[in-house]
Amino acid sequence: MNIDLLIDARWIVPVEPVGVVLENHAVAIDAGKIVALMPRAAAAEAFTPRVHRRLDRHVLIPGLINLHTHAAMSLLRGLADDLPLREWLENHIWPAEGRHVSAQFVYDGTRLAAAEMLRGGITCFNDMYFYPKAAADAAVAAGIRAAIGIVSFDFPTPYAADPDDYLLKGLAARDALRDEPLISFCLAPHAPYTVGDRNFARVLTLAEQIDAPIHVHIHETAHEIEESIKVHGVRPLARLHRLGLLSPGLIGVHAVHLTGDEIALLAAHGCSLAHCPTSNLKLASGIAPVSELLHAGVNVGLGTDGAASNNRLDLFQEMRLAALLAKGVSGRADVLGAHQALHMATLGGARALGLDAKTGSLLPGKAADLCAVAFDDLALSPCFDPVSHLVYVAGREHVSDVWVDGQARVEQRLLLGIDESELIKLAALWQNKICPRDVT
Incomplete structure (x- = not known):
């Protein structure tokens, strides 16, 4: 059979079935x-492949998913580092x-982020930011898969005047990009402390109408929970x-401060969480109860958060830190093992995004x-x-090496189709525009 790539x-770690490691195997792609x-x-x-790659000292895994x-x-x-979340956001960012x-x-x-992520093995990211059409266009240009957030706040910004x-x-961006195979969309109300009940109700209606996930920060800090109780009478x-x-x-993103009843509530409703351990530590938000x-x-999937609060878009770092924190907090070395950490960085993220039939594991029929x-x-020597x-x-x-939808995006550690020097x-240029006015 003639195919595009072998x-x-x-080693090949397909992630599905759980715990499987295939030795001296091949993946056929067409x-x-x-x-x-x-x-x-x-x-x-x-x-009979058009291209045959032999990776004799490599492990092949699903592309990582930054949730x-x-x-x-x-x-x-790096702008305004080493500050608490609210001060960092409200006074600087x-x-x-x-x-x-x-x-x-x-x-x-x-574009800068996509290049960094591709070079680090990330093939899909879930974004929450302004100007979603511009973000999606950049993802398409880089050749990376992206779930783009239709962001919403209650207050005006230079991007939009009001919740509607x-x-x-955001819906106009979705309509413009509905035929892009690498792009999907989420509703992305920022957080309970920036989004009112009416806005949330509208988001829920739209999510049901277009069958899209809802991507929202939740229980990131103790202060957020205290304010919610004061204003709304209940926790977020x-x-x-x-x-x-x-x-x-x-x-739900972060979910650092949860009670046992809240964990049970999330489980009962089939919710997913994006665990961002580095950002949570750097902003002193706490440690999510992942175990x-x-x-x-x-x-549970893994996320980096933005480079302004991490400061890397590095899922290898997040896998290792997530596993170590879970062990340290629980006092159990067998909690969150390596296979489970890899699952969180791949199939866990795909399931949260509703993309698990397409990506997140290496199965015939998937991208x-x-x-x-x-x-x-x-x-890395020796390797047991x-x-x-x-x-x-x-x-x-x-x-x-990295492939997205069968297309090589990184080859022998070199980005393809992306000019790194131009991005630097x-x-x-942007640093010169932003500094020194915005650095204190």
Whole structure:
């Protein structure tokens, strides 16, 4: 059978079925989809590939899925670090955004973020930011899969005048991009402290009408919960429950401060959570109860948050930190093992986005979104367990090759179709516009 691409690898970790590691196997790819996984010798007999890649010292995994980020904020990386969340947002980030954010800012910042993510093995990201059409255009230009947020706030910004304006502009972007195979959309009300009941009700109606997930920050800080009790009489999650937002379509971001009853509520409604351990630590928000969430059956994916609050878009870092924090907090070394951490960074994110029939694991019929990690470094030698090495040893610098929808986007550690030097110059131009006025 003639096919587009055959990739041989020392190890293949398909993520589905759970715990499987295939040795000396190959993935056959045609027309952007996985055709088969089989032993190398059998694949060599069954297929005649247009391109044959031999990765003899590599592990091949599904492309990583960044379940929560603000991609364009890469242009604000390192601005006003080491501050609490509310001070960081209200006194620094929001004023800087008010002065500088535009469609061009979002396009340029998302291109920068997409390049960083692709080079680190991320093939799909879930975005929440202004000017969604510009973000989607940048993702398409980079060749990365993206779930674009139709963002909403109660207050005006340079992007939109009021809640209805946010939603109308987001829906217009969705209509303009409905035929782009790499782009999907989420409703993205920012957070319970920036979105009122009427706005949430409108978001819920639209999400049901267009069958899209709802992507929202929730229970990120203790202060957020205290304010909700003062203003609404209940904690934020109880308020969302009262408004009817808890469902399998909800992606709650951060969820640091949860009671046992709230964990049970999330599980009962089939909600998903985006765990962002680095951002939560850097902003001193706390540590999410991931082991309890997983034990309750809540689907958990991993996110980086934006580069302004992380400051990396690095899911290898998030996998390792998530696993270590869960062990440290629970006092149990067997909590959140390597296979589970990899699941969170791949299929967990895909399920949250409703994309698990398309991506997140290596199964025939799914899109060929793949990441190859080279184990040819002395720091990765010896290797007794490739999945353990992926989570606890390897870093994004070991990613050698990346494919999205069967198209090579990184080859032998080089980005394809993206001019890195041009992006670095572009970032410097934005830095000169933003600084020194917005740095204190």
